[in-house]
Amino acid sequence: MTQVRSMRADARRNYERLLKVAAEAFAEHGEGASLDDIAKRAGVGSGTLYRHFPTRQALLEAAYVDRVEGFARRADELAEELPPGEALAEWLYELCVGTIQVRGLKTLLGSAVADGSDAVLTVCGTHVRGAATRLVEAARAEGTLRADVEPIELLRLAHGVVGAAELADGGDESIRRYLSLLTEGLRA
Amino acid sequence: MTQVRSMRADARRNYERLLKVAAEAFAEHGEGASLDDIAKRAGVGSGTLYRHFPTRQALLEAAYVDRVEGFARRADELAEELPPGEALAEWLYELCVGTIQVRGLKTLLGSAVADGSDAVLTVCGTHVRGAATRLVEAARAEGTLRADVEPIELLRLAHGVVGAAELADGGDESIRRYLSLLTEGLRA
DNA sequence: TACCCTGCGGAGAGAGTCTCCGGTTCGCGA
DNA sequence: TCGCGAACCGGAGACTCTCTCCGCAGGGTA
CATH class of the missing domain: 1.10.357.10 (Tetracycline Repressor, domain 2)
Incomplete structure (x- = not known):
């Protein structure tokens, strides 16, 4: 589904970091976990999060x-x-x-x-x-x-x-x- | 249940205005309706709203x-x-x-x-x-x-x-x- | 190695919540 | 009717969260 191969190396790294952190955050705080906080914990800017996952739903699903x-x-x-x-x-x-x-x-x-x-x-x-x-x-x-x-x-x-x-x-x-x-x- | 009688006249007026407006707002925008907006529409400050109804739940119930x-x-x-x-x-x-x-x-x-x-x-x-x-x-x-x-x-x-x-x-x-x-x- | 352009980061606008406290106004007692 | 104390008001403002925008860094390719 996601064309992971054509991603730039840093993009892909961030993508996977976000996924990992998001799963933890959702498990800990429920579906309402702060997205900016997830970005911060993953060590990326919020822009990066929203670029990879335009909606909360998209991140939830990916995670x-x-x-x-x-x-x-x-x-x-x-x-x-x-x-x-x-x-x-x-x-x-x-x-x-x-x-x-x-x-x-x-x-x-x-x-x-x-x-x-x-x-x-x-x-x-x-x-x-x-x-x-x-x-x-x-x-x-x-x-x-x-x-x-x-x-x-x-x-x-x-x-x-x-x-x-x-x-x-x-x-x-x-x-x-x-x-x-x-x-x-x-x-x- | 609510000791309406011992309320000061203005307090009671506001209480009932809030209730009416809240019922409309919840019906229109769902349970997530903006509380500050309800206060504004009822012509009172947000402090007044929160004094009468400490939580969203309390307002929802009263309404x-x-x-x-x-x-x-x-x-x-x-x-x-x-x-x-x-x-x-x-x-x-x-x-x-x-x-x-x-x-x-x-x-x-x-x-x-x-x-x-x-x-x-x-x-x-x-x-x-x-x-x-x-x-x-x-x-x-x-x-x-x-x-x-x-x-x-x-x-x-x-x-x-x-x-x-x-x-x-x-x-x-x-x-x-x-x-x-x-x-x-x-x-x- | 050099260049292009993908992807980054975080400032900042906007929306909402909730508190705090100076000021207003009600209503009681005289 | 007046005056005073308590009850009540309002909204500024601190905080949180969402989501966008754009100047810039640094990856990939020739």
Whole structure:
């Protein structure tokens, strides 16, 4: 995606410094971390930061792509280890836990499944939507998942579950609880 | 709740001007509306605003209490008109729609059902939790709602549903869809 | 080695938050 | 009705953060 090779050596150095520092800063202060401060900590001017990453969103995405790719890979691992329904359930759980633990990731994943024009679909969006689609299709074929549920709907609901869990204590048990309520429904 | 009577006449005038302007500003610009701007529009200095409402949250709550009281009253109306299960479902739907339509309300209701120490429970929290409890108990007694679901859990999940719907188009149909997925569960 | 031009840095404008305190004005008691 | 003390006002100003602009350094190529 990023044409890293045609970058000048110093530019590339700065780019990678910024990425590293940004990941730390977002993890520490959440998505709202001061951008000028990130620039300072990386030893570059703010101009340099904004040249490489025009928006906060761009930096957030660049800093966390590999983590999101990790979620996508994990989906395939789980698909091999478990029956489809369980794989999907476990993946959603891990996704939610990851989202709540790594500060800043929630916004990123949120905008990755938001209803923007699909033309400008982000890398993260592609990864996470792809992974969800694979798991959903398998679970549907197996007959353990309602046939009318779209992958994107599941991702959005998972995002909602994270929101709900945050309102509780934000712990893994809250995630598990709200996810199970969603899976099993509210009827008696 | 607010000891309005013991206020000096000018203080009270300003207090109410601020409330009115704040409700407009939050509705127009969302919860992030500029506080200094609200003060200016109300014709007072920013010091006056901060004296009456020490935090953005305090102003938000004061500006929207009556709306939240409206939700609570609506719960009782619905309880009279419909069977418990339907009343609860309809109330949650209206709550979600209201939350998404009135900008700024989402944050307020979120913090009203957050896991803060219950000692500092807000007025809005009391109203909305009370209403939910009444509806939940009736639906449980009727046998249409899982017996192990707490009112607060339902409110948090509703907040999550609003989040999910926002990621879609934010329309009433999205709310309806995600709420029904939650109610009926995801199993085939 | 020398030159061009990519990429750098940080000053500074703009927007917002929140505090502080000199000045105003309300309302009570006489 | 007057006068005084307390309650309340207003907005200047310090601080934080975002984002742009442009003179200049220093990398890459011939």
